[in-house]
Amino acid sequence: MTEHVTIVMAVYDGAEFLAAQMESFAGQTHRDWDLVISDDGSTDDSDKVIAEFAATHPVRMMAGPRAGGTMNFLSALVGIEGEPDYVAFSDQDDVWLPERLAHGIAALASVPADRPALYGSATWIVEEDLTNPRRSPTFPHPPAFRNALVQSIAGGNTMLLNRPAWEMARDAAVEAMAVGGPYMHDWWLYQLISGAGGTVLRDNRPTLLYRQHGGNIFGTNRGRKAIKARLKQVWRGDLKAWVDANIRALDASRHRLTEENQRLLAAFVDMRRAGLLSRLRGFAGLGLWRQGRVGQAMLWLAVLLKKL
Numbered sequence: 001m002t003e004h005v006t007i008v009m010a011v012y013d014g015a016e017f018l019a020a021q022m023e024s025f026a027g028q029t030h031r032d033w034d035l036v037i038s039d040d041g042s043t044d045d046s047d048k049v050i051a052e053f054a055a056t057h058p059v060r061m062m063a064g065p066r067a068g069g070t071m072n073f074l075s076a077l078v079g080i081e082g083e084p085d086y087v088a089f090s091d092q093d094d095v096w097l098p099e100r101l102a103h104g105i106a107a108l109a110s111v112p113a114d115r116p117a118l119y120g121s122a123t124w125i126v127e128e129d130l131t132n133p134r135r136s137p138t139f140p141h142p143p144a145f146r147n148a149l150v151q152s153i154a155g156g157n158t159m160l161l162n163r164p165a166w167e168m169a170r171d172a173a174v175e176a177m178a179v180g181g182p183y184m185h186d187w188w189l190y191q192l193i194s195g196a197g198g199t200v201l202r203d204n205r206p207t208l209l210y211r212q213h214g215g216n217i218f219g220t221n222r223g224r225k226a227i228k229a230r231l232k233q234v235w236r237g238d239l240k241a242w243v244d245a246n247i248r249a250l251d252a253s254r255h256r257l258t259e260e261n262q263r264l265l266a267a268f269v270d271m272r273r274a275g276l277l278s279r280l281r282g283f284a285g286l287g288l289w290r291q292g293r294v295g296q297a298m299l300w301l302a303v304l305l306k307k308l
Helices: 015-026 046-054 069-078 100-108 163-177 185-195 223-236 238-252 259-273 276-286 293-304
Strands: 005-011 033-039 059-063 086-090 117-126 160-162 199-211
Touching: 005 015, 005 069, 015 033, 015 046, 033 046, 033 069, 046 059, 069 163, 069 185, 086 100, 086 163, 100 117, 100 160, 100 199, 117 163, 117 185, 160 163, 163 185, 163 238, 185 199, 185 238, 185 259, 223 238, 223 293, 238 259, 259 276, 276 293
Parallel strands: 005 033, 005 086, 033 059, 117 199
Antiparallel strands: 086 160, 117 160
16 A cells, blocks of 8 residues: 655646646656645636646646735645645645655654654755756754744755644644744744654755746745845844744644743743843843854844844
8 A cells, every 4th residue: 555645736827837847746756646736816827737737647726815825835735635644745836856755755654653744855956947956955953943943944845744744734724824824834834843843854865856937936045145135134124024924823833832842932932022132142042043154143143133
């Protein structure tokens, strides 16, 4: 008996790259899957591209909430039918490598069946025409809730959840959507699963081609240009707004977190509101961290400026 995977893909005006992405699903070495597509009101030919693929593959369409990509993914997660063994997430414009699902399933097989677990991986960052592959960053430290509060380390396009994880995430998504949703679904999933005491596995093997193009909502975080962009995000208050949204969503599901992580979340909230000296001391005491020295320095800068 093979494990069944439901692939969740959020779509909005994705016709240009959809066919290549869906054909990479068909090319998976793990063949027991179905596809749930939540279309958020596309006005291009996405429906025609999807219909052509659906004629020969197991596809179910949903209408998205028309409230942005994060809410579209959460809505699709809530709308999963049946009891798949795993749930995978996909963007509309990448290309999966043939063993994307197989690698995730093999990794999660090491986790006890009743324990929530999330798998994510590195990617090959490529140009719009899939050329010039560059490996996404590797991280020196293992995943943890103290990291998840301030950094996302795996793209949703690489994520795979086991059944306890996706069932918890489905229920928590209802709670999160009621308060406006988190900043990004993948960052929230990392926070939720790690905060609940689950297992988070980050594979340094790339499992897909992460296409960079003018329509990306988010792109690669490599290089000096990316560092400059992140500094601007801190200075403008973008990071603070993102963390605000994440905290609202986590607080709505606070009862799902371990007692230790509930206390950590509360202390994190208090630290962000404190005056300068108390804020710096409080942050140092929390032991929060980002992967890499540059990321950690940027985090301290955000704390200093009260923009975390």
